[in-house]
Amino acid sequence: MLVAGAWLGGWAWDEVASALREAGHEADAVTLSGLAERRDTPAGLRTHVKDVVDHVERHGLTDVVLVGHSYSGVPVGQAAELIGDRLRRVVFVDANVPVDGESFLDGFPSDHIRQALAASGGAWPPLPPAGYAGQDLTDEQIGRIVTEGTPHPGATLTEPAVLGRPLGELPATYVKCLMDGRDPAPSVAGLLKSDRWDLAEMETGHWPMFSRPRELARLLAEAAGEG
Numbered sequence: 001m002l003v004a005g006a007w008l009g010g011w012a013w014d015e016v017a018s019a020l021r022e023a024g025h026e027a028d029a030v031t032l033s034g035l036a037e038r039r040d041t042p043a044g045l046r047t048h049v050k051d052v053v054d055h056v057e058r059h060g061l062t063d064v065v066l067v068g069h070s071y072s073g074v075p076v077g078q079a080a081e082l083i084g085d086r087l088r089r090v091v092f093v094d095a096n097v098p099v100d101g102e103s104f105l106d107g108f109p110s111d112h113i114r115q116a117l118a119a120s121g122g123a124w125p126p127l128p129p130a131g132y133a134g135q136d137l138t139d140e141q142i143g144r145i146v147t148e149g150t151p152h153p154g155a156t157l158t159e160p161a162v163l164g165r166p167l168g169e170l171p172a173t174y175v176k177c178l179m180d181g182r183d184p185a186p187s188v189a190g191l192l193k194s195d196r197w198d199l200a201e202m203e204t205g206h207w208p209m210f211s212r213p214r215e216l217a218r219l220l221a222e223a224a225g226e227g
Contacts, residue, residue: 001027001028001030001052001055001056001061001064001065001066001067002016002017002027002028002029002030002067002069003029003030003032003052003066003067003068003069003072003075003076004029004069004070004072004209005068005069005070005071005072005073005095006070006071006124006152007035007124007126007145007149007150007151007152008035008036008069008145008149009031009032009035009036009037009038009148009150010029010030010031010036011029011031011036011148012029012069012145012207012209012210013027013029013209014029015209015210015213015214016209016213016214016216016217016220017029019213019214019217019218020217020220020221023217023221025221025224028055028059028061030051030052030055032047032048032051032052032072032075032156033047033048033051033153034047034150034152034153034156035150035152035153036148036150039150039151042153043153043155043156044153044155044156044159045074045075045103045104045155045156045157045159045160045161046159047156048072048074048075048156049075049078049079049082051075052066052075052076052079053079053082053083056079056083056086057083061086062086063086063088064083064086064087064088065088065089065090065091065220065223065224066079066080066083066087066089066090066091067090067091067093067220068090068091068092068093068095069093069094069095069207069209070093070094070095070096070206071095071096071104071152071156071157072095073092073093073095073096073097073098074095074096074097074098074104074161075098075156076090076092076095077090077092077097077098077161077163077167077170078098078161078162078163080170080172081163081164081165081167081170082164087170087171088171088224089171089172089173089223089224090170090171090172090173091172091173091174091175091220091223092172092173092174092175092188093175093177093208093209093216094175094176094177094180094206094208095174096108096185097167097185097187097188097191098161098163098167099161099163099187100160100161100162100163101160101161101162102160102161103157103158103159103160103161104156104157104158105157105158106160107185107187108185113157117154117157117158120151122153122154122155123151123152123153123154124151124152124153124154124157125151126145126146126149126150126151126152127146128146129142129143129146132145132146132205132207134179134205135179135180135204135205135206135207135211136179136204136205136211136212137205137207137210137211141207141210141211144210145207145210167191168190168191168193168194168196168197169194169196170196171196172191172194172196172197172198173197173198173199173200173219173223174188174191174192174197174198174199174200175200175201175202175208175216175219176199176200176201176202177201177202177204177205177206177208178201178202178203178204179203179204179205179206180205180206184199198223200219200222200223202215202216202219
């Protein structure tokens with residue numbers, strides 16, 4: 001089950017989902033409330049957690065590998081503990097991770113995002129094309145992200161996460177995209193000390209579903225096999 005980061009909908013996973021299906025896996029790409037075709041639906045962080053949990057329960061999914069990219073690692077990490085024994089593994093793709101009592105914006109220097117939210121009436125606009133430079137993306141891929149991306153609902157970035165147990169207790173894989181910084185964030189580095197967490201690396205930028213979709217699909221399939 002694939003959940004993209006800020007500004008993106010399920011469409012961002014088209015090539016990854018196709019590669020997974022070709023390899024014999026089921027693949028569901030989910031669009032969170034307030035984004036893409038659901039852009040008119042009000043959303044906060046709890047809404048996004050509920051989006052993920054409801055999709056799993058509504059479709060009767062079991063043995064689920066939850067995949068969260070970038071921002072969506074925050075709701076996906078919370079949803080992972082809520083779906084209980086339906087979860088097989090959670091995979092964070094160059095993602096933020098939830099910290100109990102902290103928001104997405106609390107986890108790193110974010111004054112520029114807070115300023116963007118204030119200037120745009122509470123939504124985080126997609127980056128301009130220059131913001132994607134040096135991330136292993138073609139001009140065509142950048143154009144698609146900029147054109148099809150939608151402003152990200154600000155409340156999802158400012159509401160605190162809620163965890164019922166330590167995140168390190170979940171079976172997890174963290175995929176670090178090395179062109180976006182070679183070292184995981186301190187919050188992730190701490191979690192990687194858990195014997196239930198594994199680290200995988202990709203020599204690409206922050207949006208590997210566009211830059212290296214087949215390589216990412218192989219990593220996700222391998223993570224699913226770890227159980």
